[in-house]
Structure formats: structure tokens, C-alpha cells
Amino acid sequence: MQEYIAFFQENMIMSVVWVGLVVALIMNIVKTSTAAYKEITASETTALINRENGVVVDIRSKDEYKKGHITEAVHILPSEIKSGSFGSLENRKSDPIIVVCKTGQTAQESANLLAKAGFEKVSVLKNGLTAWSEANLPLVRGKK
Missing domain, CATH: 3.40.250.10 (Rhodanese-like domain)
Incomplete structure (x- = not known):
């Protein structure tokens, strides 16, 4: 677990981008499945x-x-x-x-x-x- 925390701290921008992409992907899947x-x-x-x-x-x-x-x-x-x-x-x-x-x-x-x-x-x-x-x-x- 310490390795992950250290990685995220050292690569903050890349980590934020990845989290943003995952959230956008989840939102897109939810939007598509609930669309009328x-x-x-x-x-x-x-x-x-x-x-x-x-x-x-x-x-x-x-x-x-x-x-x-x-x-x-x-x-x-x-x-x-x-x-x-x-x-x-x-x-x-x-x-x-x-x-x-x-x-x-x-x-x-x-x-x-x-x-x-x-x-x-x-x-x-x-x-x-x-x-x-x-x-x-x-x-x-x-x-x-």
C-alpha cells in the first residue's frame, strides 16, 4: 500500500488524469444505460x-x-x-x-x-x- 501512495505522490498529474478518465468513463456508461x-x-x-x-x-x-x-x-x-x-x-x-x-x-x-x-x-x-x-x-x- 505504501508503494501506491508513494507512486501517486511522485506522479500527481498522471494520477489525477487517470482518475478523471475513469470517472468520465463511468459517467458515460451510466448515461448511455439510463438514456431514454x-x-x-x-x-x-x-x-x-x-x-x-x-x-x-x-x-x-x-x-x-x-x-x-x-x-x-x-x-x-x-x-x-x-x-x-x-x-x-x-x-x-x-x-x-x-x-x-x-x-x-x-x-x-x-x-x-x-x-x-x-x-x-x-x-x-x-x-x-x-x-x-x-x-x-x-x-x-x-x-x-
Whole structure:
């Protein structure tokens, strides 16, 4: 035990970094396991769309949406989700909802809000449209 204490005292910065990494890893695991949504891949997204009447909710800006979005994606801004205005999604609470952003990071908060609002099957496209594009899946350009 004395060796550990001596090691930590001699390598304080490295010890603090390691403790920080362990805490961050534990927090990430807890956050993922308690999330009201699940992360899915691009292929799982296409399966939900094609087989289970899944709805893609694109939360990027209007300009980003016009540059390219998944076919039949519903465009809703995060601010609209926060205020509780879901538009055409309101009557689709039992259908799978796939929330999409550019990288998959900002979609998490919107997915949690949708789940809290009563949507039963909420998912986030892991790595967002970046993963969709890397999988060479099609995007629709120019339409609202």
C-alpha cells in the first residue's frame, strides 16, 4: 500500500488524469444505460424506415437540411422540440423515431425530450449524417 501512495505522490498529474478518465468513463456508461433513447447505425436506420414505418427527424439548421437530408425526413429544429411543438410527429408517437444531426451529438438532447414527451421508440443515428454519408446512402437535396 505504501508503494501506491508513494507512486501517486511522485506522479500527481498522471494520477489525477487517470482518475478523471475513469470517472468520465463511468459517467458515460451510466448515461448511455439510463438514456431514454438508443443509438443505432445507418443500416439499422434503413431497416426501421423500410420495415417499421420509422420517421427520421432532422434537427439541423434549415440551410444544412436543404444541402442534403435523408429521404422523407421531417425537419424540426431543437428549439421547436424544446417548446413542445412536434408538428406532423404528434400522431406518430408509437412509430420508431430516429433523430438525426450532423455528428450525432446534438441529437441526444432532442431524443431525450421526445422520449419524455411520450414518443415510445426514440433512437439517435450514431455519428449522424456523417455515418449516413460514409455508408454511401442517398441524400435528397434542395427541398424543404
